[in-house]
Amino acid sequence: MMNMYVKMTSALNKYVKNERGAQALEWVALGLVVLAVMAAVATAVKGNGGAIGDAIVSKIAELINNM
Numbered sequence: 079m080m081n082m083y084v085k086m087t088s089a090l091n092k093y094v095k096n097e098r099g100a101q102a103l104e105w106v107a108l109g110l111v112v113l114a115v116m117a118a119v120a121t122a123v124k125g126n127g128g129a130i131g132d133a134i135v136s137k138i139a140e141l142i143n144n145m
Contacts, residue, residue, distance in 0.1 A: 119134055122134065
């Protein structure tokens with residue numbers, strides 16, 4: 079019984095401790111978040127603008143002018 083337990087835990091640990099590809103997945107998720115934010119900003123600026131689009135454009139222009 080103990081031998082079977084050791085074999086099962088070693089087989090399970092092989093898959094649990096394998097973290098190859100985890101960092102790549104995190105970078106992909108971060109890229110998707112950045113793209114979602116950029117799409118939201120582009121939609122706010124492209125549409126009627128409104129308060130959000132105007133505020134974003136004015137802040138970006140203010141940052142560029144202060145450089």
